[in-house]
Amino acid sequence: MKIIYKEGEGEIEEKKSRFIAHVYPVQSEEQAVSYINEVKKKYWDARHNCYAYVLGEDAGFQRFSDDGEPQGTAGKPILDIIMKSGIYNCLIIVTRYFGGTLLGTGGLIRAYQAASKEGLEHSTVLSVSDGVLAQIDADYNSIGKIQYICLEMHIDILKTEYTENVYMEMIVQAENYGQFVQKITDAFSGKISVVKIQQQKFGKSESGEVILLS
Template structure:
C-alpha cells in the first residue's frame, strides 16, 4: 500500500512486548523513525541497555514504499532472526519503524525453525503493544459559510467521514477540514451543491494526516 492509494501504516507510539520460548527470553522494543540515522541510534541504545544479552537482533523499514530495508541476525544462525523480523514488518505493511529483539539465552537450543517462529512472535508482540496508525495524504481546506449553511455542511462532512480540524465562529463560520486527496473533488462538488454555491472553499496546502484515538493529527 502506498500513499498514492489509501495511505500506509506506521507506528505512532512505540511499545515493548516479551515472550518466553524454552526458557529463552525475547524482548521486542519498537520505535517509530523517519531516517536510518534514527534507526541506528536506537539500535545502539538497545545494545547498550541490554549489554548482557546474548543477541540484539533488529529490522527496520523506511519510506512510503518501504524502500530502505535492513536487518541483522546479530550472531544467530543466518536468516533465523533479522529477516523473519523484517518479514513481519513487510507483511503487516508497517513503515518507518525499527524493531530490536533482545534474546537472553535460556540454555535450550530452539533450532532454526524454532528461532524463526520465536523472533516473529516477539516482533508481533512488540507491535501489538504499540500504537499503529494509518497515515494518509490529504488537503487542508477552509470552508466559509453563513450561519444558515453550517448545518448542511456539517451533515455533508459527517456523511463523508471528513475530520474537522477547527471551527471559528464570527460574522461567518469558518470550518477547517482535512480531506483525503482522492475525495477532494467529490466533496467540493457536494458542498457547492448542498449550499447552492454559498460555501466558499479555499484549499490551502497538502498534508499527511491520521486519526489517532479519534483525534486528528497532522504531520
C-alpha cells in the same frame, strides 16, 4: 502507507527465554544504527539483539541481523513482520535473554515474529494520506447538512468554533477534495464555500485519531 508515530515496546516469554521488542521510527541508516547501539548497550548482558529496518516509502532499503542466532531465524522473520504490516521507515530490535531451553528453528522464528507484533501493538501506527486542510464559515442552520456530508465522505472535522457564525476546519483526502467542494457548492447553491488552507499530509491511527504531519 503506514508509519510509526510513537515508538513502543513489547515482550513475550517462550520456554523461559525473554524476547523484548523495541520499535522505532527512523529516517536514516545512521539513526537506525544509533538506536541499535543504544539497545545493545542497555541490554549488554543479553544473549542476542536481533533487528531489522526498512527505509523509504517503497521500503527499498532493508537491513537485518540474526546477531548470533541460527541464520534466517531472527532478522529475516522480524523484517517479514515489518513488510507485512506495510510500515516504512521502521526499525524493530528484539532482545533475547536465553532461558536455557533450545527452541529450534521454527520456535525461534515464531518467537521473534510474536515479539515484533507485540512491539507494534504497543506503538502508535498511523496510516498516512495526502490531504487538503480546508475551512468553512457557515450559519448555524447549515451545520447539520455540512456534518452529514463530511460523515458521508469520511471527512474528519478537526475543529468547530461557535461565534456569530460557525467556523469549521477539516482534513480531506486529496483525491476527494474536488468532489467535496462540489457537494458543498451544490448543497447550498453556492452560498457556502470551502476554502483551501494548505496541502497537508495526515495520519490516522487505528483508534481513529487524526494527526497532522509536518
